[in-house]
Amino acid sequence: MDRYQMFIGGTFCDAESGEFRPTINPATEEPIAEVPVATRGDARRAIEAARRAFDSGVWSGLSPKERAAVLYRVIENLKEREADLARLEAMDAGATIRKTSMMDIPVGIEHFRLLVELGERLPTYEPLPWVDFPYVSWNFVNREPIGVCAGIIPWNFPFMMTVWKVAPALIMGNTVVLKPASDTPLTALEFAKCAADAGVPDGVLNVVTGSGSVVGAELCTSPLVDKVALTGSTETGRTVMKLAADTVKKVTLELGGKSPTLVLEDADLALAVDGALFGTFFHAGQVCESGTRCFVPASIYDEFMARMLERVKKIKVGDPLDFETTMGPVVSRSQFQRVMGYVEAGRQEGARLLCGGRRPAGFERGFFVEPTLFDGVRNDMRIAREEIFGPVLSVIRYEDVDEAIAMANDSIYGLGGAVFSRDIPRAIDLAKRLRTGTVWINDYHLINALAPFGGYKQSGVGRELGPHGLLEYTQVKHIHVDLTLDRAKRFWYDYIFND
Numbered sequence: 001m002d003r004y005q006m007f008i009g010g011t012f013c014d015a016e017s018g019e020f021r022p023t024i025n026p027a028t029e030e031p032i033a034e035v036p037v038a039t040r041g042d043a044r045r046a047i048e049a050a051r052r053a054f055d056s057g058v059w060s061g062l063s064p065k066e067r068a069a070v071l072y073r074v075i076e077n078l079k080e081r082e083a084d085l086a087r088l089e090a091m092d093a094g095a096t097i098r099k100t101s102m103m104d105i106p107v108g109i110e111h112f113r114l115l116v117e118l119g120e121r122l123p124t125y126e127p128l129p130w131v132d133f134p135y136v137s138w139n140f141v142n143r144e145p146i147g148v149c150a151g152i153i154p155w156n157f158p159f160m161m162t163v164w165k166v167a168p169a170l171i172m173g174n175t176v177v178l179k180p181a182s183d184t185p186l187t188a189l190e191f192a193k194c195a196a197d198a199g200v201p202d203g204v205l206n207v208v209t210g211s212g213s214v215v216g217a218e219l220c221t222s223p224l225v226d227k228v229a230l231t232g233s234t235e236t237g238r239t240v241m242k243l244a245a246d247t248v249k250k251v252t253l254e255l256g257g258k259s260p261t262l263v264l265e266d267a268d269l270a271l272a273v274d275g276a277l278f279g280t281f282f283h284a285g286q287v288c289e290s291g292t293r294c295f296v297p298a299s300i301y302d303e304f305m306a307r308m309l310e311r312v313k314k315i316k317v318g319d320p321l322d323f324e325t326t327m328g329p330v331v332s333r334s335q336f337q338r339v340m341g342y343v344e345a346g347r348q349e350g351a352r353l354l355c356g357g358r359r360p361a362g363f364e365r366g367f368f369v370e371p372t373l374f375d376g377v378r379n380d381m382r383i384a385r386e387e388i389f390g391p392v393l394s395v396i397r398y399e400d401v402d403e404a405i406a407m408a409n410d411s412i413y414g415l416g417g418a419v420f421s422r423d424i425p426r427a428i429d430l431a432k433r434l435r436t437g438t439v440w441i442n443d444y445h446l447i448n449a450l451a452p453f454g455g456y457k458q459s460g461v462g463r464e465l466g467p468h469g470l471l472e473y474t475q476v477k478h479i480h481v482d483l484t485l486d487r488a489k490r491f492w493y494d495y496i497f498n499d
C-alpha cells in the first residue's frame with residue numbers, strides 16, 4: 001500500500017506521532033493508501049512555516065507576474081499527471097472516472113489557470129471614486145495580501161477544492177496551509193508534489209492531513225493565521241466561525257444547500273427533465289449546489305414525472321473506474337447510513353418513494369445507493385429542508401409560480417438553483433427573486449471560474465472565484481499622501497493648538 005507524507009515548510013514528512021491512517025476506496029471498501037495523522041503540533045509547524053514564508057517577503061514581495069510564472073509551472077506539472085490524478089480521485093472519492101477525467105481534473109486545472117490569469121491582471125492600485133481636494137492630498141487604495149490563509153476542504157471534489165483554495169490565495173500573495181478532508185486526502189498531496197517540483201518557495205504551500213477537530217481547530221484558532229476559508233457543511237461552518245472569532249480572523253465559508261429547480265409550464269420538457277436529474281444525481285448528489293428540490297407545475301406534472309421515471313433508469317450505477325458508469329458510490333459508510341436515514345425519514349413523513357432508496361442489486365460491497373426519487377413531498381418535510389448529500393431528489397408540485405418561489409425561498413440555505421423555461425425574460429425575473437448566490441437558466445452545475453460562487457443565508461459567507469473571490473484574499477489599505485508639506489495650510493492641527 002502506498003504511504004504518503006505531508007508537505008510542511010517545503011519538506012515531505014510524517015506526523016510527529018508517527019501515526020498513519022488508511023484512506024478507503026468507497027467502491028470496494030478496501031484501503032488504497034496511508035496518510036499521516038497530524039497532531040496539533042504538526043499543524044503548528046505548518047502554520048509557523050507559512051508565517052515565516054509570508055513575513056520574509058519571498059512570495060508576497062514578488063510581483064503578480066512573478067508569482068504567476070511559478071504557478072504556471074505548477075499547472076504544467078498538474079497537466080502532465082492529469083490521467084493519474086483522475087484515476088486517484090476516482091479511487092479515493094468514489095467519483096466516476098468519466099467525471100474525473102472529463103471534469104474534475106481538467107476543469108480544475110483550467111480554473112487554476114483562469115484564476116492565476118485574473119489575479120495577474122487585477123489592479124492592486126485603486127483610485128477613489130472621485131478626487132477630493134486634489135491640491136491637499138493624493139488618496140488611493142492599495143490591495144495587499146492578507147497573510148497566512150488556511151484552507152479546509154471537503155471530500156466531494158477534493159482536487160477542485162484544492163484549486164479553489166490554493167490558486168486565489170497564492171496568486172494574491174498569501175501563503176497557505178491546506179487541510180484536505182480525512183476521507184479524501186490523496187490528490188491534495190499529489191498537488192503538493194507538483195507545487196514542490198515547480199519551485200514554489202518553502203513554506204508558501206503546506207498540506208497537512210489530519211482530522212477537522214485537531215488540525216482544523218488549530219488552523220481556526222492560531223493567532224498566526226490571518227484567514228480561514230472552509231468548504232463543508234453548515235454545521236462545521238458554524239463551528240469554524242466560532243473558533244475563528246477569538247482571533248477575529250477573516251472567514252470565507254462555502255456551506256450546504258437545498259437548492260430549488262423551478263420548472264415552468266412552458267419549459268422544454270426533454271431539457272428540463274434531464275436538467276433536473278443532472279442537477280441532483282451528478283456525483284451521486286454529493287454537490288453543495290445540487291438542485292435537490294424540484295418544483296413542477298400541476299399542469300404538466302404527470303407527463304413530467306413519467307418522463308423523469310424513464311430517464312432516471314439511464315443513470316448507470318457501478319464501478320467508478322469503468323468509463324461506462326455514470327454514478328459511483330457515496331463517499332463513506334457514514335454517508336451511506338446518513339442517506340439511508342433520510343430515505344426512511346421521507347417514507348415516514350408520507351412522501352412517495354418512486355424509485356431507488358436502497359443499495360442496487362448485485363452490490364454487496366461499496367457504498368452504492370440507487371438514484372432515489374420522492375414525490376408528494378411537502379416543503380416542510382425533512383427531506384425538503386435538510387441537506388442529504390446523496391442521490392435523493394424531492395419533487396414538489398405547485399399550482400402557481402408565486403407559491404413555488406415562496407417555497408423555494410423557504411429554506412435556511414441559499415446556494416444555487418435553476419429555472420427551466422422558454423421565456424428568458426420571465427426566467428431572469430424569477431431568477432432575481434430566488435434568494436441564492438447562483439441561478440442557472442435552462443442548465444445546472446456550470447460553475448464559471450470568472451463568476452462569483454457562494455451562498456445567501458446559511459449557505460455561506462463571502463464568495464469564491466472571479467474578481468469577487470480573489471479580492472477576498474486581499475486586505476484593503478487606504479494611503480493618504482499629503483501634497484502640500486505646508487504647516488500653515490493645516491488648519492485642522494489647530495483643533496488641538498491654540499496659539
Ligand code: NAP
Pocket residue numbers: 152153154155156179180181182183210211212213215216217220230231232233234236237239240254255256257287288289335338387388389
Ligand atoms: P464537514 O464536517 O463540514 O467537513 C468539511 C471539512 O471541515 C473537512 O476537512 C473536515 O475535516 C473539516 N472539519 C470538520 N470539523 C471541523 C472543525 N471542528 N474545525 C475545523 N474543521 C473541521 O463535512 P463532512 O463531515 O465531510 O460531511 C458532512 C455533511 O456536510 C455532508 O453530509 C453534507 O451534508 C455536508 N457537506 C457539504 C459540502 C458542501 O460543499 N456544501 C461538502 C461536504 C459535505 P475531517 O474530514 O477531518 O472531518
Ligand code: MG
Pocket residue numbers: 023024025026091092093183184185
Ligand atoms: Mg477515500
